[in-house]
Amino acid sequence: MTTVELDHITKIFPPKTVAVNDISLKIRDGEFFVLLGPSGCGKTTTLRIVAGLEKPTKGRVYIGDRDVTELPPRKRDVAMVFQTYALYPHMKVYDNIAFPLKVRKMPKDEVDKRVREIASLLGIEELLDRYPRQLSGGQQQRVALARALVRHPKVWLMDEPLSNLDALLRIRMRAEIKRIQKELKITTIYVTHDQVEAMSMADRIAVMNKGRVLQVGSPREIYHKPKTLFVAGFIGTPPMNFINVVFGLEKDHYVLRGKTFKIIISDEMGRIIEKKLGVDKEVVLGIRPEHIGIVEDRGRRENNIVEAEVYVVEPLGTETIINVKLDDTIVKVRTIKEVMFEPGSKIKLYIDPQRIYVFDPATEKVLV
Amino acid sequence: MAVVVLRIAKIVALWTLLVVIALFFGIPLVWLVLSAFDPNASPEFRIPSTISLRNFMLLAEPVSGVPPLMWIVNSAIISTLVATIVTITSILAAYVLTRYSFRGQGAMLTAFIVFRLIPPLILALPIMILYRSWGMMDTIHGLVLAMSALILPFTMMIAESFLRSIPVTYEEAAMIDGCTRLGSFLKITLPLAAPGIATIWLLSFVTSWSQFVLPLMIIKTPSLMPASVGLQFFFGEYGRVEYGKLSAFSILYSLPVLIVFLTVQKYLKRGIAGLVSR
Amino acid sequence: MPSIERLKDMLLEGTGARLLILPALALIGIFVVFPVIWNIYISMTNYALTGPRARAYEFIGLENYVRILRDPSFYNTLRVSFMFTVFSAIIGQAFLGLGLALMLRAKEPEGVLGKITKALKITASILVFIAWIIPEVVAGYAWSAITSKGGLISMLLGINDDVYVRYPFETIVVANIWRGTAFSMILFTAALEGIPQYIYEAAEIDGAGPWYRFRHIILPLISQAILVDFILITIWTYGVFTMPFMIVGPSGQGGVAQIWTLYVYYDAINVYEVSYAATAANIMFLIVLAMIIVYLRAIGYLKKW
Ligand SMILES: Nc1ncnc2c1ncn2[C@@H]1O[C@H](COP(=O)(O)OP(=O)(O)OP(=O)(O)O)[C@@H](O)[C@H]1O
Numbered sequence: 001m002t003t004v005e006l007d008h009i010t011k012i013f014p015p016k017t018v019a020v021n022d023i024s025l026k027i028r029d030g031e032f033f034v035l036l037g038p039s040g041c042g043k044t045t046t047l048r049i050v051a052g053l054e055k056p057t058k059g060r061v062y063i064g065d066r067d068v069t070e071l072p073p074r075k076r077d078v079a080m081v082f083q084t085y086a087l088y089p090h091m092k093v094y095d096n097i098a099f100p101l102k103v104r105k106m107p108k109d110e111v112d113k114r115v116r117e118i119a120s121l122l123g124i125e126e127l128l129d130r131y132p133r134q135l136s137g138g139q140q141q142r143v144a145l146a147r148a149l150v151r152h153p154k155v156w157l158m159d160e161p162l163s164n165l166d167a168l169l170r171i172r173m174r175a176e177i178k179r180i181q182k183e184l185k186i187t188t189i190y191v192t193h194d195q196v197e198a199m200s201m202a203d204r205i206a207v208m209n210k211g212r213v214l215q216v217g218s219p220r221e222i223y224h225k226p227k228t229l230f231v232a233g234f235i236g237t238p239p240m241n242f243i244n245v246v247f248g249l250e251k252d253h254y255v256l257r258g259k260t261f262k263i264i265i266s267d268e269m270g271r272i273i274e275k276k277l278g279v280d281k282e283v284v285l286g287i288r289p290e291h292i293g294i295v296e297d298r299g300r301r302e303n304n305i306v307e308a309e310v311y312v313v314e315p316l317g318t319e320t321i322i323n324v325k326l327d328d329t330i331v332k333v334r335t336i337k338e339v340m341f342e343p344g345s346k347i348k349l350y351i352d353p354q355r356i357y358v359f360d361p362a363t364e365k366v367l368v
Numbered sequence: 369m370a371v372v373v374l375r376i377a378k379i380v381a382l383w384t385l386l387v388v389i390a391l392f393f394g395i396p397l398v399w400l401v402l403s404a405f406d407p408n409a410s411p412e413f414r415i416p417s418t419i420s421l422r423n424f425m426l427l428a429e430p431v432s433g434v435p436p437l438m439w440i441v442n443s444a445i446i447s448t449l450v451a452t453i454v455t456i457t458s459i460l461a462a463y464v465l466t467r468y469s470f471r472g473q474g475a476m477l478t479a480f481i482v483f484r485l486i487p488p489l490i491l492a493l494p495i496m497i498l499y500r501s502w503g504m505m506d507t508i509h510g511l512v513l514a515m516s517a518l519i520l521p522f523t524m525m526i527a528e529s530f531l532r533s534i535p536v537t538y539e540e541a542a543m544i545d546g547c548t549r550l551g552s553f554l555k556i557t558l559p560l561a562a563p564g565i566a567t568i569w570l571l572s573f574v575t576s577w578s579q580f581v582l583p584l585m586i587i588k589t590p591s592l593m594p595a596s597v598g599l600q601f602f603f604g605e606y607g608r609v610e611y612g613k614l615s616a617f618s619i620l621y622s623l624p625v626l627i628v629f630l631t632v633q634k635y636l637k638r639g640i641a642g643l644v645s646r
Numbered sequence: 647m648p649s650i651e652r653l654k655d656m657l658l659e660g661t662g663a664r665l666l667i668l669p670a671l672a673l674i675g676i677f678v679v680f681p682v683i684w685n686i687y688i689s690m691t692n693y694a695l696t697g698p699r700a701r702a703y704e705f706i707g708l709e710n711y712v713r714i715l716r717d718p719s720f721y722n723t724l725r726v727s728f729m730f731t732v733f734s735a736i737i738g739q740a741f742l743g744l745g746l747a748l749m750l751r752a753k754e755p756e757g758v759l760g761k762i763t764k765a766l767k768i769t770a771s772i773l774v775f776i777a778w779i780i781p782e783v784v785a786g787y788a789w790s791a792i793t794s795k796g797g798l799i800s801m802l803l804g805i806n807d808d809v810y811v812r813y814p815f816e817t818i819v820v821a822n823i824w825r826g827t828a829f830s831m832i833l834f835t836a837a838l839e840g841i842p843q844y845i846y847e848a849a850e851i852d853g854a855g856p857w858y859r860f861r862h863i864i865l866p867l868i869s870q871a872i873l874v875d876f877i878l879i880t881i882w883t884y885g886v887f888t889m890p891f892m893i894v895g896p897s898g899q900g901g902v903a904q905i906w907t908l909y910v911y912y913d914a915i916n917v918y919e920v921s922y923a924a925t926a927a928n929i930m931f932l933i934v935l936a937m938i939i940v941y942l943r944a945i946g947y948l949k950k951w
């Protein structure tokens with residue numbers, strides 16, 4: 001049973017950099033847990049606190065049922081892939097990978113077996129005789145990964161272990177890591193700022209920003225039920241569009257009014273917003289690019305059709321991203337249809353009121 | 369035509385300057401070498417009529433009961449001890465200074481710069497006074513300890529900058545891999561710092577080897593003298609100075625220093641450049 | 647055995663490991679800091695090298711300080727030390743070192759001429775370097791010998807006498823320039839190498855002559871190095887002992903060349919007045935400290951005051 005629990009962890013670097021701000025997390029046994037967030041949000045620091053390389057300014061860390069806050073790294077039984085690899089420069093790749101096993105006094109032939117096994121799994125067998133400085137960045141990163149995976153500790157900690165690999169290799173390694181992890185059921189905390197990686201690998205994701213955890217949930221939850229403007233904007237490629245509108249009541253239905261358009265929303269949704277905020281308030285309308293439809297038929301008029309000006313078209317092969325100008329905001333529209341629009345031309349878009357999010361601009365929290 | 373003449377004149381002027389400089393710096397050195405091989409050496413600057421190794425042979429014979437070669441042996445023993453003590457203590461101290469943070473750290477580094485620049489005589493005088501009451505006058509261990517302390521601020525700065533240049537991440541990785549904090553330093557950082565440690569050992573060895581003031585104040589018995597004081601003692605011993613033997617001794621005594629500086633030459637320039645800013 | 651485990655952790659993991667700095671601190675404390683303090687105490691006693699005052703000495707307060715400030719020989723040594731430092735360090739070593747560094751860096755012409763120039767440069771710089779690294783006693787001995795009667799220098803000057811007796815001050819000044827120039831040469835060479843080549847080229851293309859280039863481009867770029875060089879060689883030259891001791895002896899040829907280090911040694915060892923020597927040493931140490939503080943400020947420590 002290896003759970004990892006962070007209990008109100010705060011880390012302040014003197015004089016007053018708050019790297020981690022009151023984080024509480026419970027990571028389940030055998031879970032693949034991803035810390036996701038932009039650069040500098042405190043992911044590495046959090047990981048280092050779990051590893052014992054950094055003492056939290058406040059709070060406790062538990063691995064299993066044991067309070068490990070005061071324990072040195074070697075007694076926590078964790079393995080870690082460093083963001084900067086940290087391969088020992090004076091040891092060959094083989095010795096680098098074997099080092100954690102040798103320190104733990106594993107018999108020699110067992111060490112050899114394990115090292116070769118993991119090396120072939122990660123495709124670095126031919127590199128075993130080289131020194132780290134003779135490797136490319138991607139190769140070094142795989143060696144660093146091997147050094148962590150060669151052990152079967154209570155917890156694996158991985159700090160952006162794939163950031164330096166090419167796209168193809170990255171996809172292969174993702175699958176490989178995931179497979180090994182599922183097989184051995186080792187609780188894993190995985191740091192990344194790549195949301196695709198997070199979505200495809202995680203059992204659960206914690207989205208972080210500025211030292212805080214904003215939301216924890218499964219990839220589906222994070223994607224479909226973002227709780228804040230930040231989470232909504234961070235997940236998805238391209239990210240969610242945000243448009244400043246005014247929430248109002250017109251005749252007998254609730255609307256979101258932009259400068260040049262108007263969207264009628266369901267009464268149910270409207271009532272919630274009215275209850276939380278009141279009418280005639282400024283709100284932020286969020287809609288994902290894939291949830292905006294292109295209306296080709298010029299004749300029909302229907303509710304929730306808005307007219308916008310095409311700005312730039314980015315054809316990406318299987319899909320096309322159309323940047324349009326709506327009010328003063330650039331809105332991205334994703335479509336799989338083969339379409340061509342001239343920049344400057346007018347386009348009609350359908351916004352599905354069932355798939356929109358409304359945020360309170362003051363608190364940045366989601367309203368519906 | 370005029371341009372060519374000007375260019376040649378320039379080169380000749382540069383050559384002349386360089387030759388003058390080479391002569392100024394070379395003459396005392398050349399005299400030292402010439403007289404060492406001259407059985408009838410004198411202050412006079414001349415090519416020996418017969419070149420012989422006699423002066424070197426004579427160094428095995430006693431002067432006031434002590435053969436000069438023994439001073440070289442003494443120096444070797446003293447400097448080996450000093451270099452070893454200084455290297456170990458300064459690496460340990462630098463480890464603490466670079467791997468931990470504590471109050472007064474900046475002040476401590478500043479203090480080391482100050483200590484390093486104190487003229488040795490300022491320390492040698494009170495150390496002599498203290499040694500007289502501690503019964504440490506004329507002892508090798510007394511000399512070794514004082515000499516180590518004198519050199520330590522210097523080697524410690526080198527050790528500090530060396531260890532600072534090795535990222536802590538390697539040690540962190542080793543700690544996660546199962547080493548203790550100290551163990552990770554010993555297993556990972558120390559091997560990485562090996563060239564630096566060798567440099568520190570060699571530099572402290574030659575610094576101790578050349579030191580003069582401290583042994584002059586502490587060691588009075590000829591048989592315990594290191595080479596520096598031995599040379600001076602030898603020089604002042606008789607009415608008539610035995611130039612040949614003194615020069616031969618000087619050359620033997622200087623050789624280790626020349627060899628060490630040849631090996632650490634590259635590091636030296638970097639070290640001197642490091643004095644310009646923090 | 648949780649307590650033994652705890653102790654082991656403490657020693658190997660942190661709190662305890664900091665104690666590893668102790669051997670160094672102990673050495674420095676006992677053999678550097680304490681002697682400096684002891685020197686202050688001794689200067690306030692009547693301690694002597696031999697005789698009754700060696701065994702039973704008394705506290706006499708500031709008497710030695712009062713006495714030394716009335717002692718003409720002390721003012722003489724102050725003056726000699728000052729002149730020695732100015733001539734030997736700043737005027738001699740620094741300028742010669744800078745000149746050498748510039749000469750070594752100057753572009754060599756193509757072909758045979760260039761090869762000869764290069765060989766001369768290497769020879770000169772190696773000799774300068776050797777003069778700096780050989781043990782100081784050896785340097786002192788060699789200079790004492792060649793400035794003796796019958797040596798090359800006395801022949802060149804045409805005097806039938808020991809040069810170091812006739813011109814003791816000049817001899818130690820020149821000998822110390824010989825000894826110390828390498829440091830400035832290396833420091834300035836490193837500083838000049840720090841100037842990217844394109845800056846020279848840009849200046850040349852802009853039509854700047856050699857003097858203009860030196861004055862307005864090189865000099866400002868190496869001003870920090872010059873400042874540091876001046877301070878450091880001043881401190882070192884001021885504290886020089888061995889070479890002058892070997893050449894002119896502790897009395898400095900009747901005081902003419904008695905820099906303060908010789909003065910202190912002479913008082914303590916030749917005249918047995920140890921506490922008086924300690925007094926002189928303390929006053930001189932204050933002067934060094936002031937120079938060290940200037941140095942610390944120059945390299946960016948001690949931002950305030
Ligand atoms: N040793 C330190 N001393 C002072 N500040 C630090 C230290 N380590 C990290 N920080 C600061 O703490 C904050 C969080 O850093 P951290 O390395 O955890 O970010 P991160 O999320 O891993 O970013 P990235 O994706 O760029 O790796 C940053 O603002 C950083 O500048």
Ligand SMILES: [Mg+2]
Binds near residue numbers: 043044045159
């Ligand atoms: Mg990071």
